[in-house]
Amino acid sequence: MKRALISVSDKENLVPFVQKLVSLGFEIVSTGGTKRVLDEAGINTISVEEVTGFPEILDGRVKTLNPYIHAGLLAKRSNPEHLATLKEHHITPIDLVCVNLYPFKETIMKPGVELAEAIENIDIGGPSLLRAASKNYQDVTVVTDKADYDQVIKELSAGEVSQETRFQLAAKAFRLTASYDSLISQYLTKQVGVEDPEKLTLTYDLDEKMRYGENSHQAAWLYRDALPKAFSILAAKQLHGKKLSYNNIKDADEALRAIREFQDQPTVVAMKHMNPCGIGRGKTLEEAWDRAYEADSVSIFGGVIALNRPVDLATAEKMHKIFLEIVIAPGFDPDALEVLAKKKNIRLLELDFDHENEAPRLExxxxxxxxxxxxxxxxxxxxTTWQVVTKTTPTAEQLETMLFAWKAVKHTKSNAIVVANNERTLGVGAGQPNRIDSAKIAIKHADPIDERAVLASDAFFPFDDCVQAAGEAGIKAIVQPGGSIRDEDSIKMADKYGIAMVFTGIRHFRH
Incomplete structure (x- = not known):
């Protein structure tokens, strides 16, 4: 008679699986809560204590860590000496292991969980069983996922589980234990406050295989953080439209990063190829949309739109007039959703913005x-920490506009220049090999220059040419990090044109 060891935390679909094992001639060894469930279902089981001749001790911390278990798993059936050792010590081989692990992930995701509770949910025996069974996959079938129950039963019913399947299941078991240990590692590293561990262990769960990646000839997969973030494009509920593509997800992620900068009033971010082509704000969402659209009515075509207020009918009707790839918002009024959903391919995503300030993880x-x-x-x-470095001091209105432009340039690819008034971006220059070309692009898009316009630069000016271009265009205020060895040249140029310039002391490169 073959022997199976069953010990699982997730007991969904377990009883039918074990009943089929019994019908195929397996005797069942089990532990604790799993044994109780099987016994209640009328399945005869052997306790681990009967196998080991030793009781569970230390509140269940030690159950299966015993030679009578691990020798039964690790003995090579093709090795006569191994088999002789089993016979000498009256050890029965174990042919199948079905184990999943203590819910460590679920435990640490609970609000306010204490360290002691987390520690108690670190499984020791389970990973040991899986590793032993997987190492000896040529003789032992290891099952960690209820999704594999049917395949295992199908092959057993035909005679035995194939070596190919056993190999695949063993690799899957090692992926599980590696991911499990990675979460423990991340959690404990955070608890002890180590910021630069000598080993960086990260783990993600496959969400889907995508149609293709950045280009059609590139294969791509979407993996979700094992500890998911609530404010994430992957947490959004898709209400309408096709699946998101690889590029859609990247653009949508950038849109979310940008929109969370603007919380105090209705704001719309239009993102195109990882750069904002327009950011507008207003007293109403419709007004914010109008301003984002006016910022660059050409580039917004096919863009990704993020809004920080629920979409109303008036805004939806205006968005409906042009082709948009994605609209992300904290909600959609029913009539607004009906209007936007008339377009077959537009993706409409709803996301809870209450979590936009959640603690970020490493990127x-x-x-x-x-x-x-x-x-x-x-x-x-x-x-209030910014330094005025010119003879001209910015007005309160200019400072407010500088802050708006500074937040916008923060989410623009370097070298980044943004020209904006207090309502919307006017011109965006991004990703150029030199800063003056970005400045020229932004100023050209902003022409004619609004008297309220300010210019923001994500990093310092290496020369005074950007300041000169701004002055010649009629811009009267500049916000930039400062820190160049030629800062004095830029300051003198700003004074020449009567420009108020402030240094933030912080740069915002985005490569």
């Missing part, structure tokens, strides 16, 4: 041979 980017990791750029901007 990573791949490079050949490794990854870069950094904190997110979520610095709260504080104009």
């Amino acid at each position: 990573t980017v791949s490079v050949m041979g490794g990854i870069l990791a950094q904190e997110q750029d979520v610095l709260a901007e504080d104009p």
